[in-house]
Amino acid sequence: MQAKNMFPNVYLIVGVNSDELTHSKKGRTVMIESERYEAVRHCRYVDEVVRDAPWQLDDEFLNKHKIDFVAHDEIPYEFDSGDDVYAELKERGMFAATERTEGVSTSDLVARIVRDYDIYVRRNLARGYSAKELNVSFLNEKKFRLQNKMEELKDKSKRVMENIGEKRFDMLQKWEEKSRDFIDAFLLLFGRDGRLSHIWSESKGRLMQAFSPPSSPHREGSPPSSNEDITRRTKIQKTH
Numbered sequence: 001m002q003a004k005n006m007f008p009n010v011y012l013i014v015g016v017n018s019d020e021l022t023h024s025k026k027g028r029t030v031m032i033e034s035e036r037y038e039a040v041r042h043c044r045y046v047d048e049v050v051r052d053a054p055w056q057l058d059d060e061f062l063n064k065h066k067i068d069f070v071a072h073d074e075i076p077y078e079f080d081s082g083d084d085v086y087a088e089l090k091e092r093g094m095f096a097a098t099e100r101t102e103g104v105s106t107s108d109l110v111a112r113i114v115r116d117y118d119i120y121v122r123r124n125l126a127r128g129y130s131a132k133e134l135n136v137s138f139l140n141e142k143k144f145r146l147q148n149k150m151e152e153l154k155d156k157s158k159r160v161m162e163n164i165g166e167k168r169f170d171m172l173q174k175w176e177e178k179s180r181d182f183i184d185a186f187l188l189l190f191g192r193d194g195r196l197s198h199i200w201s202e203s204k205g206r207l208m209q210a211f212s213p214p215s216s217p218h219r220e221g222s223p224p225s226s227n228e229d230i231t232r233r234t235k236i237q238k239t240h
Helices: 019-025 033-041 059-064 087-091 106-115 117-126 138-190 195-211 226-239
Strands: 013-016 048-051 070-073 095-098
Touching: 013 033, 033 048, 106 117, 117 138
Parallel strands: 013 048, 070 095
Antiparallel strands: none
16 A cells, blocks of 8 residues: 555556465465465555566566566565665665554564464364365374364353353242242231131131030020029018
């Protein structure tokens, strides 16, 4: 984006080195050359991609592609001899310096891949790639597959514990509801104003009536009882 906005009406050409040249100059690449060509081609700021670009630009290459300026960061990029690859272009005023983006570096990306190598290999083995495709030894393959199995077991155990936790919470809620219902029923039955208290009061009243019956009234004209007759006779004798 910096190179595209350096001058008005810029036609941006990006040269991409081949795998063979890059391996000989810098070492192994993460992406193969065809992937790198396509990645650059899909950048919206790029107007043209030059495949198999040379490591050091000469006049023939510059004239062929009608290049006016070459953009790169200003830090010297050393060649085999130790000289800066862009030294001649800088002297001729054909070099346009760009600024490095803080925190973005291909070396950092490679370092991250190397650091997390085991994770990437395990993930790709789980996806179905063979050990041969990933350039992994037999022992390392078995080690990574065992680690994957252990991770699966750990995840399953975690899910089981989470499910148990949810069910336990539901059980506690139901127990609280049932216990409240039980307490309410107990108080309704055995409380001071409960049904059992009323039943006991009614039963006690009936028992008292059964053991202490009221005196039954006698009808008019009915013969008096023997006690009444004796009392009357006594009163008569006292009168005489």
